[in-house]
Amino acid sequence: MADSRVRIIAIMNQKGGVGKTTTTVNLGHALALADKRVALLDMDPQGQIATSLGFYDQQSGIDLVLLEGHGIDSVKLTARPNLDIVPAGQRLNEFEHIYEGGVERGHRLQKAINSSSLRTYDYVLIDCPPSSGLLGVNAMFAASELIIPVSGDYLSLQGLSRMMQVLKRSEELSGQKIKLWLVSTRMQLRRRLTTEVRNRVLKYFPGRVLHTPIRENVALAECPSFGKTIFDYRKKSAGAEDYLTLAEDLMIGRAAHG
Numbered sequence: 001m002a003d004s005r006v007r008i009i010a011i012m013n014q015k016g017g018v019g020k021t022t023t024t025v026n027l028g029h030a031l032a033l034a035d036k037r038v039a040l041l042d043m044d045p046q047g048q049i050a051t052s053l054g055f056y057d058q059q060s061g062i063d064l065v066l067l068e069g070h071g072i073d074s075v076k077l078t079a080r081p082n083l084d085i086v087p088a089g090q091r092l093n094e095f096e097h098i099y100e101g102g103v104e105r106g107h108r109l110q111k112a113i114n115s116s117s118l119r120t121y122d123y124v125l126i127d128c129p130p131s132s133g134l135l136g137v138n139a140m141f142a143a144s145e146l147i148i149p150v151s152g153d154y155l156s157l158q159g160l161s162r163m164m165q166v167l168k169r170s171e172e173l174s175g176q177k178i179k180l181w182l183v184s185t186r187m188q189l190r191r192r193l194t195t196e197v198r199n200r201v202l203k204y205f206p207g208r209v210l211h212t213p214i215r216e217n218v219a220l221a222e223c224p225s226f227g228k229t230i231f232d233y234r235k236k237s238a239g240a241e242d243y244l245t246l247a248e249d250l251m252i253g254r255a256a257h258g
Helices: 020-033 049-050 062-068 091-099 102-114 133-140 154-174 194-206 218-226 238-252
Strands: 008-010 038-043 079-080 083-086 121-129 147-150 177-186
Touching: 008 020, 020 038, 020 083, 020 121, 020 147, 020 177, 020 218, 020 238, 038 049, 038 079, 049 154, 049 218, 062 091, 062 102, 062 177, 102 133, 133 154, 147 154, 154 194, 177 194, 218 238
Parallel strands: 008 121, 008 147, 038 083, 038 121, 147 177
Antiparallel strands: 079 083
């Protein structure tokens, strides 16, 4: 019988440049290093999960699952000990243009996960596209939790407002509550603006902001080009320290207080 304890978490923000994929990859690897069994699903047609972990970017993946009904286990790859990935695949963007199937179109990912070995994992992290189209809908319907990365600038607050509308709509359509988490990313902690933005997020989302802010870090920006996570590339860096602690926050539900 499938284990229902898996935590399926969508990582989404419609604003670019907030560290969405960086968070998916490095948080996922941090959880794996904590001896959790983790899978990363790439629902973003840009396909950066695979390249960030050193795989060929033409690899087929979730596109075959959604478009042709392949099983997730048939396209799953082992990336690191305890860490598997399902790449986006070259045809994933075609899924946004499927008009047949009615309501069923929004539940294809959920059904695919339920019929796969991912139900026996500890965590499934879904890297979502920067839009609320059909791919994003599938991710939200499959997830029981949502992480929104928020960088330390005022434009991120606007993106956060839009994301709350997406969350509300998804909950209405799916009929289930999605647990919300926010992560402060790309933080320059000496900047006054960064502090002001974080304090505002803490004020409006009490108990929902994970405790550890992710500091702006050159190594975090460099490691994807080498097909490495921060733990492969520079395990003594601030970025590695922050994501290890963030993984602890997520595991125990440790939130910051304003």
